[in-house]
Amino acid sequence: MSFSELGLNEAFAATIHAAGYENPTELQKQLIPLITQNQSVIIWTQSASGKTGAFLIPAINYILNNPLEEHRHARILILTSRRDRVNQINYTIKRLLGDEQQIRSGFIVSGRPYQPQMRLLRRPLDLMIATPGRLNDLVDNNKADFSKLEMLIIDDLSAIYHKGLHGLINKILSERTSACPAIVFVRKEEEVSNYARAILAGAQELEVEEDKNPLLQIPQVVHLADDYTHKIALMDHLLDEFAGEPTYIFTVTNKTAKALAESLANHGHAAEVAASLAEEERDPSINPILIYADQDNDKPVLRGDEHIINFELPAKVEDYEARFGSLPTDSREEAVIAVVLPRERENLKRIEDYLGDSIEQCTLPGLAPLEHTSNFTPSVRSPRSHNGGQNQRNHSQNPGQNRGRSNSGQGQSRDNRERRDNNRGGQTNNRSQYDKPRQDNNDPNRQQQRKGPYGRMNNGGQQQTRRNDTGSGGNGNYSQPRRPHYPNANMQNRDGGNRGYEIGDWEKKQDYASTTPQDKNAGDKKVVIRYKEKRRIITNS
Incomplete structure (x- = not known):
């Protein structure tokens, strides 16, 4: 019917x-x-x-x-x-x-x-x-x-x-x-x-x-992300809000869980993959942030007062439901959070169809997605070149530089790149690697100019600027109720927004942690450098 x-x-x-x-x-x-x-x-x-x-x-x-x-x-x-x-x-x-x-x-x-x-x-x-x-x-x-x-x-x-x-x-x-x-x-x-x-x-x-499905009685919210970097920015913001309280993060594969632990470590959050820990080390008082992968077939015993984040949504609803099998739903008020990429939209739709209701979509100040539409369909953003088309000017100034390459060959290569970007579900960078200006291999500053994973500078580089709570480098006058991810808090929905922030502010070259005097947790934030120490050892050897 x-x-x-x-x-x-x-x-x-x-x-x-x-x-x-x-x-x-x-x-x-x-x-x-x-x-x-x-x-x-x-x-x-x-x-x-x-x-x-x-x-x-x-x-x-x-x-x-x-x-x-x-x-x-x-x-x-x-x-x-x-x-x-x-x-x-x-x-x-x-x-x-x-x-x-x-x-x-x-x-x-x-x-x-x-x-x-x-x-x-x-x-x-x-x-x-x-x-x-x-x-x-x-x-x-x-x-x-x-x-x-x-x-x-x-x-x-x-x-x-x-x-x-x-x-x-x-x-x-x-x-x-x-x-x-x-x-x-x-x-x-x-x-x-x-x-x-x-x-x-x-x-x-x-x-x-x-x-009797517990999913129908658990409050849930969705945060939309444009790409992996945006996901990490959202995770960093949420974990800062949790301030060391017990948090369980779910992924689909063990590989993603390990990569996520390293990414969060680069942002100062000590997260551990549960499968790599002994049973006694999985105590939230010892390791407050634990990552569980569906692939490991290992689920935590949930008490009902912990924070839960779905970093990835599984393709099967049964796997999603199994994550919360031990969760008591009688007095659960904390919202289960899902951070969803465009390519995971079909998985989210399966969960909503299973529930028979739509899950509320929310945004965080300064971290609103660029794809801010009701349908949330992935789109491919065309790559931008430096200075309004610098490559085209270089070709015109050096007519002999591309001698021996036909125009049809160049067009075919660009078509292949666009087709590859489409297959990736729109997860392209703002600037294509082919549009970047050439760098001199003998440049002594080249090593400092290289960016590490997720936009951070390696080996010194330029000084990091840290984002304050205005999301746009302002005076930090914005005040927001603690934990805006609660559905019963003053959370902004997808259409509400906040006039102090613009869509895409998170892409500006700023860190995501607050150093304003209003941020009480900024000075207590633990910086984990274990992964950077490995790189130092390799360099010295």
């Missing part, structure tokens, strides 16, 4: 398919037709696959089929108990609609100024997403009117009830009209079940088997 068979708008059904939703889940098959028929429904599940799409797809379809140019207040209200769910729902809306935003939406959450949210309540929104705590404050100040609601969706009635905010639910239901359906997701608990049946008498009841 496809989404077009569920009675949806044909154009919207095509957009859903283009967004990557190929076939509806079991919950979506049963719930979408009931909502399109304008019926109130109680769903006895909380973690069924495809839950977000199950209520967002018919809600957006209703807005598209019933457009209103002149109206006040929100037409559809979605209540959810957590701030990270607000971000996830907002991101899913944009993914379902594609590039053209066809509806007006807004969100109300705690931690934001009151005045803009008061004005938001009076704006003609098609869809509003809100957490009950802040919305309840606005209701107490008589700033909310629910008499014009056309649909009410409660994402987790059980959590709202246990927080003592069921009075807000009663007020909304008392003000709504009889034509306004209510869609409520409830866990099967006796007290909450009786309350749900009491406030929604005569509603359809739908029971879907709970998914």
Whole structure:
């Protein structure tokens, strides 16, 4: 069965398919037709696959089929108990609609100024997403009117009830009209079940088997990276934020794990590959940063309070799920982070299809990806030459230099290079190696001009400049809440951004560690030079 068979708008059904939703889940098959028929429904599940799409797809379809140019207040209200769910729902809306935003939406959450949210309540929104705590404050100040609601969706009635905010639910239901359906997701608990049946008498009841998959109950975020260097920059920033706290990093191969350990060592982080350590040395108190490779078939015992970073995404969802087999999901609030390259986008899509929901994509200040698009399709950036085409001028000034080489041969060589770059999935450098100016082999400074791995200078070179938290070499006045990778923190999403930073700032020739007086951890940062010591031994010999 496809989404077009569920009675949806044909154009919207095509957009859903283009967004990557190929076939509806079991919950979506049963719930979408009931909502399109304008019926109130109680769903006895909380973690069924495809839950977000199950209520967002018919809600957006209703807005598209019933457009209103002149109206006040929100037409559809979605209540959810957590701030990270607000971000996830907002991101899913944009993914379902594609590039053209066809509806007006807004969100109300705690931690934001009151005045803009008061004005938001009076704006003609098609869809509003809100957490009950802040919305309840606005209701107490008589700033909310629910008499014009056309649909009410409660994402987790059980959590709202246990927080003592069921009075807000009663007020909304008392003000709504009889034509306004209510869609409520409830866990099967006796007290909450009786309350749900009491406030929604005569509603359809739908029971879907709970998914025991722990992935559905783990908060997850994605950071997009342009290439390996960008990945290392993101890792350096995140590990600086963790400040020596227990961190587990997952890779696919053992080779990548060893290369990652060396890269992090060059940035001052003592990371160890777990497979090379004895069992007693894998204690986080001894080695706080441990790297586990799927290839080694060795998984850590997770307690639930550690940081988890997926440096690589496996091709099989089963391998991704196996990484978190021992992770307790009951009280997990820390987000599992994935750093994704363009060539790993298909692996991410498989995981999202398996979950039935999209994973929120976030950015860090000054480390936003260049490919900052909704589809995130890899692209090949054409190589740039020095000084606006220096090579072409050299050829024109020395006509005899290329004697004996035909123009067709040069074109064929360039075509081969471009084809090779395409096969690499767009992971090319900004400047092609063929466009670099020739260097004199007798130049005594040539050794100092060579760059080491990931853009660092070898053997002295020019003095490193260290990046402060402004991301662009500013005065370091930017202040950001600690650990922006938490979904319930003030993290920037892909479309929010920060005006103090520009996309691609991370590419500037600066280090990624802060030395501003505001950075308390800068002086305590351990610099690991074991790999550089090996190079010294070889040089002296």
